[in-house]
Amino acid sequence: MNDLKQKFIEYYGDNGEEIHIFFAPGRVNLIGEHTDYNGGYVLPCSLHFGTYLLIRLTNDNLVRLRSMNFPFSAEIDITNEIIPIGQEWVNYPLGIIKEFSDRSFSIHGMELLYSGDIPNGAGLSSSASIEMVTAFAMNSLFGFDLDMIDMIKLSQHAENEFVGMKCGIMDQFAVGMGKKDHAVFLNCDTLEYEQVPVVLNNYNLIITNTNKRRELAGSKYNERRWECEKAVEYINKSKSIRNLSELSLNEFFDIEDVIPDPVIRKRAKHVISENQRVLEAVNALKTGNLFLFGKLMYESHYSLSNDYEVSCMELDTLIDEAAKTDGVLGSRMTGGGFGGCTVSIVDKNKTETFITKISKNYLEQTGLNADFYIAKIEDGVRKLNFVKTFHSSPGKAEG
Numbered sequence: 001m002n003d004l005k006q007k008f009i010e011y012y013g014d015n016g017e018e019i020h021i022f023f024a025p026g027r028v029n030l031i032g033e034h035t036d037y038n039g040g041y042v043l044p045c046s047l048h049f050g051t052y053l054l055i056r057l058t059n060d061n062l063v064r065l066r067s068m069n070f071p072f073s074a075e076i077d078i079t080n081e082i083i084p085i086g087q088e089w090v091n092y093p094l095g096i097i098k099e100f101s102d103r104s105f106s107i108h109g110m111e112l113l114y115s116g117d118i119p120n121g122a123g124l125s126s127s128a129s130i131e132m133v134t135a136f137a138m139n140s141l142f143g144f145d146l147d148m149i150d151m152i153k154l155s156q157h158a159e160n161e162f163v164g165m166k167c168g169i170m171d172q173f174a175v176g177m178g179k180k181d182h183a184v185f186l187n188c189d190t191l192e193y194e195q196v197p198v199v200l201n202n203y204n205l206i207i208t209n210t211n212k213r214r215e216l217a218g219s220k221y222n223e224r225r226w227e228c229e230k231a232v233e234y235i236n237k238s239k240s241i242r243n244l245s246e247l248s249l250n251e252f253f254d255i256e257d258v259i260p261d262p263v264i265r266k267r268a269k270h271v272i273s274e275n276q277r278v279l280e281a282v283n284a285l286k287t288g289n290l291f292l293f294g295k296l297m298y299e300s301h302y303s304l305s306n307d308y309e310v311s312c313m314e315l316d317t318l319i320d321e322a323a324k325t326d327g328v329l330g331s332r333m334t335g336g337g338f339g340g341c342t343v344s345i346v347d348k349n350k351t352e353t354f355i356t357k358i359s360k361n362y363l364e365q366t367g368l369n370a371d372f373y374i375a376k377i378e379d380g381v382r383k384l385n386f387v388k389t390f391h392s393s394p395g396k397a398e399g
Contacts, residue, residue: 004068004115008054011066012111017056020141024133024381025050026118027125027174028207028343029334030183030198031293031300032278034308036168038228038271039189039243041278044170045198046178048376051116051129052384055137058109063097065090068115078107084162092130095162096138099154105144119209119371124334124341127163128171131155136176136381149191152176166222178380185282189245196285198377203290203329203345206354209371210314212339220310221336224267231268234259244271270307274300294330294345298323301332301342310337317365318342321358326350343375 001021008019025046032042066073067089074090076082082098084091093112100107112134118126135151138144146154155172159165169188177184182195198205228244235241238258239251252272259265277296284293301319305311315333319342322331327350334343346354355372362370 004052004054004113007068008056008111008113011113012056012064017058019054019056020137021384022053022055022133022137022140022382023050023384024053024129024136024175025178025378026129027171027178028205028341028375029170029174030343031281031297031332032170032274033300033304033332033334033337034224034310035245035271035274035278036170036186036188037166037225038168038245040187040245040271040275041282042170042174042186042188043183043196043278043281044174044178044186045183045377046174046380047118047124048378049117049373050175051114051118051126051133053133053137054113054115055141056111057141058111060109062109064109064111065093066113068113078109084164089130091163092127092159093134095158096131096134096155098162099135099158100138100142100144103154105142107138107142110138119341119373124207125171125175127159127165128155128167128175131158132172132175132381136383140383148176166225174380176380178378180379181377183285183377185278189243194282196282198285199288200290200345202348204348204351205375205377206344206346206351207334207373207375208318208342208344208358209373210312210318210339210341210366211368211371212312212314212366220338224308224310227264227267228271230261231259231264234261234264235268244268245275247272249273249276266307266309270303273303273307277303290329290345294328297330297332297343297345304333304337308337312338314339314362314366314368315342317362318358318370321361322354325354325357327354 027044027046029044036042061077061079064075070089072088118124132155135155139146152172156169159167174184179195183198185196186193238255249272277300281293281296319331322328322344327347329345331342331344334341
């Protein structure tokens with residue numbers, strides 16, 4: 001913490017004004033993938049690693065942005081129109097600043113320094129973490145008095161419209177509403193939610209990073225959204241719905257033939273069956289049935305791989321190896337796909353074997369080294385005090 005404070009002063013100087021620090025976690029989705037933008041159910045949780053923001057208000061109209069993770073920095077005059085800067089990371093906080101500005105909130109100058117320990121490109125919502133920590137900090141320091149749901153919606157809108165990623169609301173919601181040792185069971189259509197205890201007993205939650213670059217993630221994500229919208233169009237010729245998640249699996253099977261395109265039919269099948277799996281998974285957590293939860297994780301992955309086609313060889317390899325490893329209850333890809341991470345439930349006594357065996361076999365089959373993170377479920381976005389200390393690492397054990 002003190003090192004970061006010294007870096008802040010090195011970049012921006014020490015004028016005696018208070019430097020505030022905020023934190024927003026990353027998130028992992030336990031089950032319920034690509035259902036959020038279809039008005040469905042999701043079950044994410046916030047993690048112990050995320051994005052730290054040191055921020056100081058100034059009396060001018062300049063916003064200065066720096067990161068410990070990326071070399072690019074920016075200085076903008078907020079009296080001018082706020083526009084994206086190429087494909088740079090600063091577009092995430094700039095989108096938030098523009099959202100407040102467009103809502104006629106009075107904003108003046110700021111100096112911001114970000115530092116994140118979320119693995120870059122891993123699909124653990126570093127973007128939502130940056131957005132939410134910025135929104136929360138500005139809301140707090142400028143006294144805008146928005147509630148958490150407002151900040152979640154504002155952050156999602158910034159990513160949709162300013163950054164251009166048509167994400168659902170799950171990531172921002174998990175970052176905002178996360179609670180220690182709980183998952184957020186969210187209806188993405190109504191925003192009704194419940195914080196469900198995650199009691200793992202003698203099991204670890206392990207995130208495995210494929211370390212594969214996710215070049216297709218953005219374009220394919222938007223393509224899948226279009227395919228789901230097309231499925232709704234077809235189904236509306238037989239039954240009036242607003243989104244795919246209004247249908248049960250049995251209702252879908254009764255009318256699936258109205259979708260003439262077999263690819264679009266598969267996309268709809270995944271979304272609707274995944275919704276059902278989330279409901280079953282929540283019940284499994286509430287009844288302490290981790291074995292059923294693990295089975296549903298595997299089923300989720302196979303649906304994402306075969307019906308939704310957002311997996312890849314590297315993700316499938318990790319799942320196949322996990323399924324053959326003793327002590328693993330369940331495993332699935334998590335996030336948008338085409339790379340990124342898997343999430344697994346692994347016996348604590350078998351964790352070292354899990355990491356060693358899968359590291360070796362994954363390297364042999366893909367030529368890539370996987371990274372492993374023993375994840376802890378922590379609270380959502382919040383303000384910190386300088387007396388607190390940084391996590392030195394996100395619980396990383398490398399294979």
